[in-house]
Amino acid sequence: MAEDDEGRKKKQIIKQEIINIQEGAPEWMATFSDLVTLLMCFFVLMFAMSTTQQETYKELVKSLKSALGAQAVPESGTREGLIMHPIPSEKSPENQAVDDMGAMIEKEMDEIVSEVRELVLFNKLGGEVSVTKTDAGVVITMSDLLLFSAGGTQLSPKGLEILEKVAAVLSKLAYHVKVRGHTDSEPITSSIYPSNWELSSARASTVARLLVANGVPPFYISAEGYAQYHPVATNDTAQGRAQNRRVEIVYERDSIARQFEDMYNK
Template sequence: MADENGTGAAEEEAAPALNPPASIGGDDEEGGGAPEWMCTFSDLVTLLMCFFVLLFAMSTIQEETFKELVQSLKSALGVQQVPETGTREGLRMNAGTDTTDPKDHAVDELGGMVQKEMEEIVSDVRELIMFNKLGGQVRVEETEDGAVITIADMVIFGPGEARLSEDGRIVMEKVAMVLAQFHYPVTVSGHTDALPMARRNDDSNWELSTRRATSVVRFLISMGIDPAELKAQGFAHYRPVADNGTPEGRAKNRRVEITYERTYIARAMGGELY
């Protein structure tokens, strides 16, 4: 009996050792924490997010922001020279302090103001054309010289005539309303086709183009436009925009142009473009 009891006791004492501790299994099943690999994965995701945020910040940096950053670096490092934008890893440095002429900044600012006025003029004329259904008869475009309003001669003049027609006066009244909003010098240019004048007098295309431009100027003055802001000139058929060998081309060449020149606008603003 003793052997049997002793053997039984030994088996009872050894049996619990065959199973893992209940506490270990219980912790895993009841929320003992995330697996160890989750820490590494979380760090990786965080680093990727920081990397893309940095790329986004670098891609949207503006010139003014860069200048502010340069000034901050100068103050922090106690130096007067830092790599400029576009240098390769700071290997190329400025030879000295900033030597930018203040006049260059003034010219850039003036150019921006003039460009804004150009866009305003073009926008207002396009609205005039759209609301009055003048497409194909009046057009406006922005060129290197300025904003050019082009009016076909058949809209405002009779054939070979330099006096505004009744329909022409109506159209010019609407154009004058737009011009009155911008107090800048305006150049009115007359143009003809290459065909000789079929009239009894000795007028040539020079006289016709000049008289048409003068007629438009006089009408604009009657509408309240300052005479000091107006200039008339005629070019006859020597500045064509189409082929004078076809009826369609000649129709395009017979025109009156009203131009707001960039240089004149800049002078009116008290500056000079160069």
């Protein structure tokens, strides 16, 4: 009898547990939970898209600022459907004039380089005459092997011929030109030139005189000697010393700029 009572109690406990399980969360909670989850995913997606658009907009603003000026693009964001009207550049006439002058100077330097390179190619002077455009200006470099004998200042026949052709190009230019003489570090032993200072200065003067004789206005020319103190290569090798022995014809950017300023002010 006691065993039957105990069995009935166990059955009642199991039945009650089944009832408790069935009386848990109602069935509509599953659908509601799915809906909340979908909404959360939707807002997370919207937030991610908004962040991406903001980064894209920042890049767009940065690009437009560089093209139109710092004040041409508003700092606040925009929305799709709104039209951004073009804002005129706020450059002053003075700044515009500076930009125009800079472009003219660059164009003039490029033309000088182009004409000298054409001369070099036509006369097959690669390795003996070169021209480069730098931040400081245009530099025409001529090897002393082409121009002078060792330790001398008298122009060789070939050097004379080439310098006359170079002068024909330079005589068209109304800019100040510097002729710079350079030597290697080997000391000179000469009663006429006690040091490389005198030798480099004399060579620069020789080239300057020839340019004047071939049509370059003398008031546009200056001659300078730099001795061995501005090398372009090592003085420890014969090849390096040969590169250091050179004459440079230099059109400085500042001198070209001054000529353009004088033209604007007239």
